[in-house]
Amino acid sequence: xxxxxxxxxxxxxxxxxxxxxxxxxxxxxxxxxxxxxxxxxxxxxxxxxxxxxxxxxxxxxxxxxxxxxxxxxxxxxxxxxxxxxxxxxxxxxxxxxxxxxxxxxxxxxxxxxxxxxxxxxxxxxxxxxxxxxxxxxxxxxxxxxxxxxxxxxxxxxxxxxxxxxxxxxxxxxxxxxxxxxxxxxxxxxxxxxxxxxxxxxxxxxxxxxxxxxxxxxxxxxxxxxxxxxxxxxxxxxxxxxxxxxxxxxxxxxxxxxxxxxxxxxxxxxxxxxxxxxxxxxxxxxxx
Amino acid sequence: xxxxxxxxxxxxxxxxxxxxxxxxxxxxxxxxxxxxxxxxxxxxxxxxxxxxxxxxxxxxxxxxxxxxxxxxxxxxxxxxxxxxxxxxxxxxxxxxxxxxxxxxxxxxxxxxxxxxxxxxxxxxxxxxxxxxxxxxxxxxxxxxxxxxxxxxxxxxxxxxxxxxxxxxxxxxxxxxxxxxxxxxxxxxxxxxxxxxxxxxxxxxxxxxxxxxxxxxxxxxxxxxxxxxxxxxxxxxxxxxxxxxxxxxxxxxxxxxxxxxxxxxxxxxxx
Numbered sequence: 001x002x003x004x005x006x007x008x009x010x011x012x013x014x015x016x017x018x019x020x021x022x023x024x025x026x027x028x029x030x031x032x033x034x035x036x037x038x039x040x041x042x043x044x045x046x047x048x049x050x051x052x053x054x055x056x057x058x059x060x061x062x063x064x065x066x067x068x069x070x071x072x073x074x075x076x077x078x079x080x081x082x083x084x085x086x087x088x089x090x091x092x093x094x095x096x097x098x099x100x101x102x103x104x105x106x107x108x109x110x111x112x113x114x115x116x117x118x119x120x121x122x123x124x125x126x127x128x129x130x131x132x133x134x135x136x137x138x139x140x141x142x143x144x145x146x147x148x149x150x151x152x153x154x155x156x157x158x159x160x161x162x163x164x165x166x167x168x169x170x171x172x173x174x175x176x177x178x179x180x181x182x183x184x185x186x187x188x189x190x191x192x193x194x195x196x197x198x199x200x201x202x203x204x205x206x207x208x209x210x211x212x213x214x215x216x217x218x219x220x221x222x223x224x225x226x227x228x229x230x231x232x233x234x235x236x237x238x239x240x241x242x243x244x245x246x247x248x249x250x251x252x253x254x255x256x257x258x259x260x261x262x263x264x265x266x267x268x269x270x271x272x273x274x275x276x277x278x279x280x281x282x283x284x285x286x287x
Numbered sequence: 288x289x290x291x292x293x294x295x296x297x298x299x300x301x302x303x304x305x306x307x308x309x310x311x312x313x314x315x316x317x318x319x320x321x322x323x324x325x326x327x328x329x330x331x332x333x334x335x336x337x338x339x340x341x342x343x344x345x346x347x348x349x350x351x352x353x354x355x356x357x358x359x360x361x362x363x364x365x366x367x368x369x370x371x372x373x374x375x376x377x378x379x380x381x382x383x384x385x386x387x388x389x390x391x392x393x394x395x396x397x398x399x400x401x402x403x404x405x406x407x408x409x410x411x412x413x414x415x416x417x418x419x420x421x422x423x424x425x426x427x428x429x430x431x432x433x434x435x436x437x438x439x440x441x442x443x444x445x446x447x448x449x450x451x452x453x454x455x456x457x458x459x460x461x462x463x464x465x466x467x468x469x470x471x472x473x474x475x476x477x478x479x480x481x482x483x484x485x486x487x488x489x490x491x492x493x494x495x496x497x498x499x500x501x502x503x504x505x506x507x508x509x510x511x512x513x514x515x516x517x518x519x520x521x522x523x524x525x526x527x528x529x530x531x532x533x534x535x536x537x538x539x540x541x542x543x544x545x546x547x548x549x550x551x552x553x554x555x556x557x
Binding site: 076079081099100101103104105107109111113114115124125127128129156157158172173176 | 451452454455456457458459460461462465469470473474476550551552553
């Protein structure tokens with residue numbers, strides 16, 4: 001069942017993305033009234049108001065909002081790593097009851113295992129799935145090449161730059177061939193140049209595999225550059241303020257005037273909901 | 288103070304510091320040896336009670352020439368290896384269980400915490416009653432010395448496993464034994480190493496204490512025969528040997544291992 005997709009296409013489609021006739025490798029996702037309230041010693045914190053979202057298979061959807069608005073919590077719930085206080089998540093028609101390899105979460109810190117080299121990090125999920133060593137190695141190799149890390153198979157995490165770590169983490173996530181990629185500000189800690197390059201790589205990987213992608217960010221330009229759809233969240237407790245459909249051809253240019261218009265509109269939505277004292281904060285975070 | 292020192296002079300001054308550190312150290316030890324020899328030469332105490340460094344060196348060389356010292360070291364090291372190996376297997380398992388299972392932590396965990404307060408030599412009388420004056424009795428004491436430190440080290444490491452590794456691993460399909468062996472233990476390794484190091488120190492001490500009572504040719508036994516023969520130079524020579532072995536195990540096994548782990552786990556900037 002693994003890797004029936006034409007991954008070879010990823011390299012070729014580097015700059016010619018956008019042919020929508022490809023069969024989606026992703027599955028639809030239905031979020032029904034999901035909310036989360038944390039109960040701690042300091043009292044209860046309402047992180048997420050009930051959220052309803054329908055995500056089509058193969059859609060690239062960005063969750064945008066200020067820090068602490070519950071978007072990461074929503075992602076953890078979809079990943080099955082946290083239990084919602086109310087509501088349920090349906091992935092491909094099946095109710096989410098715990099972590100599953102059809103949904104893989106990528107973190108801001110790459111969360112690679114420092115005791116394994118890149119090759120064995122990428123093989124980790126395959127090993128859990130019981131794949132033979134030979135098959136594992138070949139599969140990992142393919143994904144390491146896909147994220148342009150060839151030659152670094154034997155490197156350990158402390159020897160890699162931040163961008164390379166995220167690439168390795170992406171390869172590790174893709175290797176188990178999930179239908180849904182959940183990305184929690186994966187490029188948040190990277191410099192702008194590395195981030196732009198990884199955007200392009202992610203776009204081409206997505207175009208080749210048509211996985212369903214949920215991408216959390218607090219960067220407006222990142223959201224409009226990548227998403228088919230941008231969900232704008234309010235500050236805590238999070239709820240969805242607006243749902244933007246972004247039907248722009250890819251690859252997108254950040255100078256494109258439609259894109260600039262979207263950015264401005266989303267910014268104004270965000271700023272309107274945040275208090276005057278938080279405005280400066282939102283501006284600072286959005287570039 | 289001149290703040291704008293270039294990196295080259297900085298590096299040079301760092302190597303100067305290590306150099307002068309070593310010079311000071313060598314001078315210190317040389318003076319100590321001279322002082323020792325001078326006191327021995329005054330003849331306040333007879334030679335067989337307070338030998339000088341040269342006499343001890345003679346005893347050390349002689350002990351190796353007769354083959355005694357090597358044979359004794361090997362037997363002691365063998366006991367250490369067996370005892371420590373057993374502690375390692377049991378300790379890692381116990382630590383993992385206590386760290387992961389709440390019920391075991393509340394029960395067994397408290398017992399182990401209590402037992403660790405008991406110096407392991409206290410087990411020696413029981414060990415001899417149960418097992419006689421055998422190798423097993425010494426090894427038992429060594430295990431009792433190392434086991435609890437290792438257990439508590441693993442337990443602490445498991446509890447402090449960075450949650451992000453657990454999340455990532457579960458997300459990639461790891462669960463049960465694979466999660467413990469492939470993620471929790473390696474993630475906890477830096478903390479576990481502390482327990483392993485402490486365990487080894489305790490094992491070495493318990494071994495020496497235990498061997499004092501035994502007749503087979505071991506390091507502790509050589510100390511005892513030195514006393515029986517009124518030969519302080521042999522006792523001191525064996526003490527030097529015990530120190531050397533201890534420092535060597537620390538410096539050749541634990542220190543490089545720890546350095547590598549700390550570097551790879553990103554705990555030091557390389």
